[in-house]
Amino acid sequence: MNLTLQFIPYSEIEGLSSIGRIRKILNIAKENKIVLLEGRLRKEEETELIKTTMEEINDEFKGIELAIIDNSSKNPDLLSRFKKGLANLLIGNRQGLTIIGPANIVKEIKKDPNKIELLANSGSLKKKKKKTTRRKKK
Amino acid sequence: MISFLKKFTSKVFSNLFRRKKNLKIGLYGPPNGGKTTLANRICQDWLGEDMGSVSNIAHETREITVKEKIVVKQGKRELSFNLADTPGIATKIDYEDFMKKGMSAKNSKTRAKEATKGIIESIKWLDEMDVVIIVLDSTIDPYSQVNLTIIGNLAARKIPVLVVGNKIDLKKAKLKKIQNAFPQYEIVGISAKKGKNMDKFYESLFVVSR
Numbered sequence: 001m002n003l004t005l006q007f008i009p010y011s012e013i014e015g016l017s018s019i020g021r022i023r024k025i026l027n028i029a030k031e032n033k034i035v036l037l038e039g040r041l042r043k044e045e046e047t048e049l050i051k052t053t054m055e056e057i058n059d060e061f062k063g064i065e066l067a068i069i070d071n072s073s074k075n076p077d078l079l080s081r082f083k084k085g086l087a088n089l090l091i092g093n094r095q096g097l098t099i100i101g102p103a104n105i106v107k108e109i110k111k112d113p114n115k116i117e118l119l120a121n122s123g124s125l126k127k128k129k130k131k132t133t134r135r136k137k138k
Numbered sequence: 139m140i141s142f143l144k145k146f147t148s149k150v151f152s153n154l155f156r157r158k159k160n161l162k163i164g165l166y167g168p169p170n171g172g173k174t175t176l177a178n179r180i181c182q183d184w185l186g187e188d189m190g191s192v193s194n195i196a197h198e199t200r201e202i203t204v205k206e207k208i209v210v211k212q213g214k215r216e217l218s219f220n221l222a223d224t225p226g227i228a229t230k231i232d233y234e235d236f237m238k239k240g241m242s243a244k245n246s247k248t249r250a251k252e253a254t255k256g257i258i259e260s261i262k263w264l265d266e267m268d269v270v271i272i273v274l275d276s277t278i279d280p281y282s283q284v285n286l287t288i289i290g291n292l293a294a295r296k297i298p299v300l301v302v303g304n305k306i307d308l309k310k311a312k313l314k315k316i317q318n319a320f321p322q323y324e325i326v327g328i329s330a331k332k333g334k335n336m337d338k339f340y341e342s343l344f345v346v347s348r
Contacts, residue, residue: 043294046287050229051261054254059247063230066283103230111281 003034003105003120010038010094018045022052025100029064030056034101034118039094040068049100061102067109069116070096161219161347162266167273168284169226172304174199176273176330177223183336184208190223194239197253199225202263210340217344224263225256227284264291269298269347276303276327277310280319289320298346303327307334 006028013021021041026049028035041049046068053064099109099116110117165173177189189205191198203223210217231253236246264270270292274280292299300323303316307329317325326342328335 043287043290047261047264047291050227050284050287051258053229054231054257057231057250057254059233062232063228066229066287068283068286103232109283110279111283 004032005034005036007036008038013037018042018048021045022049025049026052026056026064029100029102030061032102032105034099034106037098037100040070040096040098042093061104063103065099065101065103065106065109067099067111067116068096069099069111161217161268162222163219163269163271163343163347164222164224164263164267165271165273166224166260166264166288167226168275168278168282169197169228170194171226171273171275172330173226173273174223176271176302176304176328177203177205177221179330179333179336180208180210180221181205183333184210189221197226197228197231197236197249197256199223200249200252200256201225202256202259210343212340212344215344217347219269219347222263222267224260225253227257227260227288228253229284231257264288264297265295267297269300269343271343272299272301273304273330274301274316276305276313276316277308280316285319289323299323300342300346301325302339304330307332 008024008028013024016024022045025035025037040046046066049064049066057063099118101109101118103121105121106118107121108117108119110119165177167173174190174192178192181187181189185205185208190203202225205221205223208219208221210219231250233243233246233250236249237243241249272285272289274285289299289301301316301320303311303313303325305311306313306327311327313325313327324342324345326335326339328339
């Protein structure tokens with residue numbers, strides 16, 4: 001069973017438009033790779049990612065599993081919020097990690113404050129493997 | 139000049155009150171949380187009729203349905219709004235899941251296609267809402283990224299949110315988990331199917347709609 005994880009540093013998406021960022025992530029996920037993105041997308045981009053995913057669902061691509069780990073404090077004081085807001089404005093939201101996996105490979109991502117569990121969809125992987133083998137025989 | 143000023147002020151005030159009186163309230167959340175059951179409960183309570191059909195198979199609601207001019211009364215207070223029941227938001231849709239529930243391949247594919255369109259519409263409509271009721275199944279882990287993304291998005295848009303933990307009549311219900319997941323929001327535990335705790339729900343609806 002082969003699982004490919006592709007890391008995307010924030011610097012690779014910071015210069016892109018919202019559409020560009022979503023496109024980049026989705027293109028990798030559609031290659032059956034799990035995306036590990038440094039930081040997170042903007043709130044509206046996260047929703048847009050779900051919307052764009054829905055637009056592209058077909059018999060092959062069944063959607064994505066998404067999880068965001070953000071280690072920033074849940075109840076920050078005013079100064080911390082100001083600092084975070086300013087940092088986000090200047091250098092983007094590099095805090096945390098965004099995990100995006102194609103639904104045919106990642107069955108579920110279970111989140112816990114300290115750990116993340118990624119449940120792989122082994123049945124689909126086997127099917128995929130079989131298909132590739134048949135193509136090789138031809 | 140005086141008559142112009144009178145007309146102008148009356149127009150401004152009437153618009154202000156019209157905006158407040160004709161709120162658009164949207165029911166959002168993951169599939170099978172009980173959005174349509176809650177919509178039906180609200181419509182039965184105040185209009186004496188149902189709003190949509192309910193099913194155990196996910197994505198039963200695949201189009202946004204709107205019921206206009208619902209007036210909720212509590213003592214001397216009145217809340218008038220248009221209620222939008224939206225398709226459940228998900229990040230993946232597999233037609234094979236519908237086939238496992240006994241649907242034919244053709245119907246499953248059609249349902250999956252309609253469900254994806256429904257989710258796109260739901261997201262597009264988020265901007266139109268004055269208040270959003272997030273309906274969560276209190277027997278399911280609330281820490282899903284879809285829930286967090288929708289609520290985070292609403293917070294960014296400054297849209298008032300009421301989080302509802304539905305299905306509290308079931309043994310597996312854990313309302314505390316929802317309260318821990320979203321401590322910044324008022325959480326109301328209800329059973330839309332059994333009509334449990336609806337008074338508290340309407341009371342909270344008045345509070346968030348102010």
